[in-house]
Amino acid sequence: MYMEPNSTTENRIKEAARKIFIKKGLAGARMQEIADEAKINKAMLHYYYRNKEQLFKKIFEEVAAEFVPKIFSILGEDRPLEVKVQDFVSHYLDMLTRNPFLPLFVLSELRSQPEFFENAVGIKRSGILEKLAVQLKAEAKAGHIKPISPANFMANLMSLSIFPFLAQPMLQLIFSMNTQEFKNFIEERKQLIPQFIMSSLKT
């Protein structure tokens, strides 16, 4: 069987574990299912990662590390607020369209394992929040926007961008959307969310 050059056993395990854990969570996933997905023997999982918890922890940290920091790198850029908001929304809606299960996975497991998160994210030490706070204050003082706290600004931005993916099954049910229509709905929101946010901040 042909395999990718860097399709090492360890890589295949990680890809398989990622897929299964994201779909079923820690408690719902089965080591056998991960082994099957990786096309290896179950015993190999224990050879590379001593047990299920360690394998999960590894996966979760990697996922959280790619899910969260981008939030802050975009918001830390040296650009007008409106541009940052557009970049953020555009990036996240694309990323989540490719990985619609990611938010529920991260938030679910974060609820039961908050300590996994502390290490995975270097937010508080990054100084980006302070920078954002300064910018919000400056743009308010200049009369461009209404005053708003960083926490509320971020909560709004993340809510509007991420929640629809969490609630995708419910939204599709309520509004009778099939999967393609949901994608169109998200595509439309790439324009709408920045408009909502900026016009809600109009002075």
Added chain:
Amino acid sequence: MYMEPNSTTENRIKEAARKIFIKKGLAGARMQEIADEAKINKAMLHYYYRNKEQLFKKIFEEVAAEFVPKIFSILGEDRPLEVKVQDFVSHYLDMLTRNPFLPLFVLSELRSQPEFFENAVGIKRSGILEKLAVQLKAEAKAGHIKPISPANFMANLMSLSIFPFLAQPMLQLIFSMNTQEFKNFIEERKQLIPQFIMSSLKT
């Protein structure tokens, strides 16, 4: 041991199961833990509900039935949009403050068991969405608000209200809030969310 008048075995089972399932989900919950919580024997769970799945299904339907319909009863009222938004936000933020785990539970299990939901919710047959659509169109035509689709309107309203509870551990971590500070943050948003929504719709 003194017990509440209607503290029947069956009620105690349901309360215990609700608590454990909401915290751990279907896969993570243990029948033994539910039995302990209800202060009864594990065998009783099987006497009242044949198996774990049936017990879970019962609980989930009850939770979903109290979580969802209120959304639509408020939005179906015959009042100005702005008042409905205020009522919705006020009601849901109170309810979620008392039950912060509810949204994650409903959305998680809804992802793996979408069919549980169909019955629990009679939205599509209620005609309320049509009513909301008419109102949004009318208020736009009268020049009170910008045009917006019901799906986007609802997605915004639910996102801003519900997401902060889903992300509570992350928000507390990022913004260094303790639990009381998070409650204050939510309390503040009771005023802010309706303002955001209505001013984002200003013509």
Added chain:
DNA sequence: GTCTATAAGCAGATAGAC
């Protein structure tokens, strides 16, 4: 490093006495 076989423990479910 990789496999097969198996051990060990756990969780859901039932039998049967009271």
Added chain:
DNA sequence: GTCTATCTGCTTATAGAC
């Protein structure tokens, strides 16, 4: 209706050959 004891099957984890 309620309990104790037990069975059965599944899941994680290990032992040991190659």
